[in-house]
Amino acid sequence: xxxxxxxxxxxxxxxxxxxxxxxxxxxxxxxxxxxxxxxxxxxxxxxxxxxxxxxxxxxxxxxxxxxxxxxxxxxxxxxxxxxxxxxxxxxxxxxxxxxxxxxxxxxxxxxxxxxxxxxxxxxxxxxxxxxxxxx
Amino acid sequence: xxxxxxxxxxxxxxxxxxxxxxxxxxxxxxxxxxxxxxxxxxxxxxxxxxxxxxxxxxxxxxxxxxxxxxxxxxxxxxxxxxxxxxxxxxxxxxxxxxxxxxxxxxxxxxxxxxxxxxxxxxxxxxxxxxxxxxxxxxxxxxxxxxxxxxxxxxxxxxxxxxxxxxxxxxxxxxxxxxxxxxxxxxxxxxxxxxxxxxxxxxxxxxxxxxxxxxxxxxxxxxxxxxxxxxxxxxxxxxxxxxxxxxxxxxxxxxxxxxxxxxxxxxxxxxxxxxxxxxxxxxxxxxxxxxxxxxxxxxxxxxxxxxxxxxxxxxxxxxxxxxxxxxxxxxxxxxxxxxxxxxxxxxxxx
Numbered sequence: 001x002x003x004x005x006x007x008x009x010x011x012x013x014x015x016x017x018x019x020x021x022x023x024x025x026x027x028x029x030x031x032x033x034x035x036x037x038x039x040x041x042x043x044x045x046x047x048x049x050x051x052x053x054x055x056x057x058x059x060x061x062x063x064x065x066x067x068x069x070x071x072x073x074x075x076x077x078x079x080x081x082x083x084x085x086x087x088x089x090x091x092x093x094x095x096x097x098x099x100x101x102x103x104x105x106x107x108x109x110x111x112x113x114x115x116x117x118x119x120x121x122x123x124x125x126x127x128x129x130x131x132x133x134x135x
Numbered sequence: 136x137x138x139x140x141x142x143x144x145x146x147x148x149x150x151x152x153x154x155x156x157x158x159x160x161x162x163x164x165x166x167x168x169x170x171x172x173x174x175x176x177x178x179x180x181x182x183x184x185x186x187x188x189x190x191x192x193x194x195x196x197x198x199x200x201x202x203x204x205x206x207x208x209x210x211x212x213x214x215x216x217x218x219x220x221x222x223x224x225x226x227x228x229x230x231x232x233x234x235x236x237x238x239x240x241x242x243x244x245x246x247x248x249x250x251x252x253x254x255x256x257x258x259x260x261x262x263x264x265x266x267x268x269x270x271x272x273x274x275x276x277x278x279x280x281x282x283x284x285x286x287x288x289x290x291x292x293x294x295x296x297x298x299x300x301x302x303x304x305x306x307x308x309x310x311x312x313x314x315x316x317x318x319x320x321x322x323x324x325x326x327x328x329x330x331x332x333x334x335x336x337x338x339x340x341x342x343x344x345x346x347x348x349x350x351x352x353x354x355x356x357x358x359x360x361x362x363x364x365x366x367x368x369x370x371x372x373x374x375x376x377x378x379x380x381x382x383x384x385x386x387x388x389x390x391x392x393x394x395x396x397x398x399x400x401x402x403x404x405x406x407x408x409x410x411x412x413x414x415x416x417x418x419x420x421x422x423x424x425x426x427x428x429x430x431x432x433x434x435x436x437x438x439x440x441x442x443x444x445x446x447x448x449x450x451x452x453x454x455x456x457x458x459x460x461x462x463x464x465x466x467x468x469x470x471x472x473x474x475x476x477x478x479x480x481x482x483x484x
Contacts (some may be wrong), residue, residue, distance in 0.1 A: 063235075063262060063276065067283040067335075068328040070262045071316030071343055072390035080390030081265045088394060093321040108335055111240060111284045129263070134284065134298055135291055 007126060014127040021127060028120040046116030047130040052104040054096030059090040066109040069093075110134045157256040160228045162310055164199040165339060165368045170454060171433030173230060173341065173370060174445050175202035178218040180211065187213065190442045191222050197449040198436070200228040200257060200339070208389075209269020210238065216246060220253040230312065231255050234263025239279035240288065240298055247292055251307035258311045259341060260285045269388070283335045286311055290336040312367075313337035317354035318347055318393035326357040333366050341435040344372040344385070348424050349395040355430050364430030371425050374437040375418035375444045378410045379403040384440075415447055422452040 004118055014021045029044075036042030036057075037044040040050050043059035049066065050057060058066045069089035072080035077090040096105045110132030124130040164171045174197070176190040191201055201222055205215040221228035230252055238246060250258065262282040266274050282287065291298055295306035315329040329340065345351045351371065358364055376382040379402040386394035398417065405413045425431060434454065438444045449455050 029325070062265060063278045065262060065278070065281045067281050067331065068324065069319065069321065070282075070391075071314065071319055072264065073316075073321075074390055075318070075320070075393060077320040087320065089324075090321050092144050093324045105324075106331060108283055108287070108331060110287070113279050114279075128385040134287060 010126050011128050014123070021123065025120045025123045028122050029118075032120050044118050044121075045080070045112060046119040046121050046124050047112060047132055048121035048125070049109055051101070052107050052109070054092040054094070054099065054105060056088055056092040056095055058088060058092065064112075065089065068105075103122060142277065148444055157223075157251065157254040157308060158228060159256065159310075161200045161230065161257050161339075165432065171368065171370060172198040172436065172437070172454060173200045173202060173433070174198040174436040174442075175204060176212040176442050177207075177213055177305060177440060178203050180213060182213070183266065184213075184218075186222045186442060187221060188225055191225060191227050193442045194436075195225075195227050197446050199433075200230050202230045202232060202435070205232040205234045205261075205263065206237065206269070208264050209266045209271065211270060216255065217251055219250070219255040223254045225445040228257070229255050230257040230259050232259045232261055233285065234261045235278050235280045235285055236263030236266065239277055243280065243285065243288060244292065244297055247289060247309060248307060251309060256308060256310050258289060258309055260289060260311050260313050260337070268388075280311060281333055286313060286332060286335040286337050286450070302373065303447055308469055309344075310338055311336055311342060312339035314341050314343065316343035316391050317345075317351055319391040322350070322354070325354060326361055326363065329358065330361055330363050333363060337367055339367050339432075340369040342369065342372045343391065344374045344437055345421060345425060346398055347395055348421060350393060351425060352428055355428050357422070359430040364432075368432030369430060370433045370435040371431050372427075372435045372437055373418055373422055373430075373448075374439060375414040375441065375448055376402055377414050377439070377441045377444070378407065379405075381414075381439065411441075411444070415444060415451065418448045419451045422448070422454070426452075 033042065035046065036050070040055055041060045043057055045059050058064070062079065063070055070080070070088055073087045073090060074080060074083065077087055079085045079087050087107045093105065096102050111134050113129070113133050116129055121130055139440045160290065174194045176194060194201060203215045203218040203222060204212070206212050215232050219231040222229045233246065235243070247258070260282050262278070266272055266276045279359050288298060289311040292303055292307050295303050295311055297303060313332045315325060315332070317325050319325070358369065376385065376398070379399065382394055382399045382402040385392050386399060401417070402410060402413060422434060436445055436448065
């Protein structure tokens with residue numbers, strides 16, 4: 001409750017101070033890349049769902065699928081487009097089983113907001129810009 | 136809803152540009168409780184619709200609806216929407232494949248509206264094959280949405296809104312379906328992904344071609360455990376291999392396809408002249424074997440470049456009685472006069 005109200009205060013502040021939001025975004029972006037790229041193969045979509053995809057970045061999928069594997073996964077589990085790469089979603093499903101929140105992978109992910117690509121998903125999350133588009 | 140889409144209902148529409156009435160025959164077939172049969176035919180790569188109508192005529196009296204693919208394997212074909220409208224004009228129930236490969240959310244919404252305007256109600260919402268498998272591997276793959284987001288998008292339109300929130304008047308009456316591949320890894324996740332797709336709005340399911348029957352049985356057992364078969368009818372994909380070459384092609388070149396070695400050996404073991412007969416037998420054997428699996432509502436036939444096999448497979452497997460053939464409707468005619476004058480038309484009506 002306390003955390004949520006803190007976020008809503010920060011969100012209101014970010015909405016009323018767009019200039020400060022841009023500066024924060026520029027500050028956090030390199031930090032985010034530095035941490036998430038080597039660890040999770042982050043592609044900076046700006047609407048991070050690593051938590052729900054077994055800590056594997058779904059944007060590494062050549063089709064940028066955010067809701068699970070396509071029907072073209074090879075029988076050995078490799079990608080249909082890049083045959084020597086293990087399917088992102090095969091890895092995501094395997095890893096998500098090890099997580100305490102393993103059912104998060106079943107959540108339906110909304111369409112991406114491509115205008116947020118390349119921006120800090122942390123700042124976006126606080127600003128309410130990381131929820132994607134649609135119902 | 137249907138009434139509002141029938142010719143003359145839309146205000147301001149030119150009386151000479153008659154829309155086609157969309158029909159609910161596929162949904163009604165699912166509701167009837169009998170085995171539903173659908174069949175995928177090639178849209179063709181010619182601007183002349185004669186070949187398309189000929190293929191549709193070959194199968195029309197043996198199935199409930201005909202699938203029109205969207206640039207299969209990323210190879211350029213006749214537009215699926217055009218093909219579906221032509222087929223609908225001939226009184227055949229179409230199922231239009233809609234994929235996310237070539238167009239973004241703007242194009243998709245306009246495409247879906249166009250489908251409703253042309254009387255094409257049934258949609259198969261797919262992610263789409265990647266462009267690398269097609270004849271333009273250098274092109275830009277779009278994938279703005281994925282198949283689940285596309286299903287949700289159809290739901291949004293059905294509820295009378297564009298994705299932007301703007302109103303659609305009247306809301307298009309669409310019947311979205313989806314597909315699932317029980318044979319591609321991660322196998323344990325496939326039934327859950329199918330459930331996710333149904334939650335996203337899928338109303339029917341057509342599976343990838345079944346050659347590996349044990350794997351399919353395991354998949355269906357899990358699907359029934361999850362109660363998915365009671366939420367949406369599931370049609371099992373079946374295809375007769377036409378030759379040993381075609382079996383090898385499916386095994387090696389179509390990603391996610393599980394063609395057991397024994398089946399390829401069996402096709403290679405017969406003389407080329409007898410290969411088609413062997414392929415028909417294989418399809419009928421598979422149909423017999425999966426017919427009894429709980430949770431199956433019917434079959435989706437995918438005769439790859441071999442539509443002539445469909446009547447024979449349906450007859451041999453005993454899947455159709457005379458009373459179950461697709462009822463003819465007074466639909467097209469006027470909308471496509473140039474098609475109706477072709478001799479092929481006689482076989483279509």
